[in-house]
Amino acid sequence: MIAVRKAIYDIERMNMATGEIFNDGSYILYINGTYRGDDEIGNLMHDFSCSDPDDMINKELADRTRYFKETEEGVEAVCKVMEDMREEAKKEEHIDTTLNNIKNLMETLKLSVDQAMDALKIPMSERNIFLDRL
Known part of the structure; x- marks a missing residue:
């Protein structure tokens, strides 16, 4: 099997005995956390792997991460959770x-x-x- 390095994979459940798709109404998306393409998903996966908000691309995510990691109120909120x-x-x-x-x-x-x-x-x-x- 050739490895495909996509950002998002649509997953279908299948009856392995018959090979038929199992239509139970569920919809599964697999997001490849190692994907680093030059697009919104790639940037998001990059940001999710950053421990330092200053290394993040998305300003809103960086600001929110900074709040939870670097302010007393944010740290208290995380501790409470x-x-x-x-x-x-x-x-x-x-x-x-x-x-x-x-x-x-x-x-x-x-x-x-x-x-x-x-x-x-x-x-x-x-x-x-x-x-x-x-």
């Missing part, structure tokens, strides 16, 4: 761990889902979180 992401990841990890514990109790001790959640002392107000994912 990162902290929110960490908290969300912790919640998801707790949910995943609890789901595994529920499943293990059900399988090993042959408990019902309610009995497993009782054994784990899961409050009634939180049970739908787990029931929706089982």
Whole structure:
């Protein structure tokens, strides 16, 4: 296969057994992050790879990047987003761990889902979180 170095690739999902296009309504665009053509996409990919806003081509993107990297307000905003992401990841990890514990109790001790959640002392107000994912 010859490597094509395009900026954008239209991707179609295909049924590999029949070779037919899988028309599920999804539309996938692959943007080649290594593309560096002399056009808008090439300039954007260049700017996305820059750690220093002064090296960027697009002034608006450089200014916004500079705000988030070099001003107290911008740095605080980024830190807040990162902290929110960490908290969300912790919640998801707790949910995943609890789901595994529920499943293990059900399988090993042959408990019902309610009995497993009782054994784990899961409050009634939180049970739908787990029931929706089982």
